[in-house]
Amino acid sequence: MGSWGLEVFKMTLYMSFPVAMFHIFNQPAYFEEWVTKTKRELYPPEALGHRDELQKAIKDMQQKRDNEMMKALEDIEKREKT
Template sequence: MGVKLEVFRMTLYLAFPVAMFWISNQAEWFEDYVILRKRELWPPEKEGQHQEIEEFKERMRKQQEEKFLRIAQQNS
């Protein structure tokens, strides 16, 4: 019984990682699980959202420039 048990255990030890690797590399599983989960956590940007972010960055940059100009004029 010892040899049969060892062969069974070795088969199990080798089959489990190979099966997990095979399952996790299936394209259908990847798309169904990983990509949909990613979209659920981080939804794609809405149209116009990028423009709003760029406008916000521009307003912040102008405010910083104005602040630095006021500080420079006060120190002169």
């Protein structure tokens, strides 16, 4: 076992190390470039034509679904009449 001085040193180290690491690694200049680069990779800026293509695809899918529903309803009506 150590003396009280060693225990004080260990306790100081245990308390100051996490605080020092928090201070060092939470500096904005340290990781700002990395965060900006990663954000641009994950969420690239939208292209102007991309949104129009997406809206057109959504409209086409809705129209296709509506046509299928109408066909199914017509089939049901035909079966009921016969």
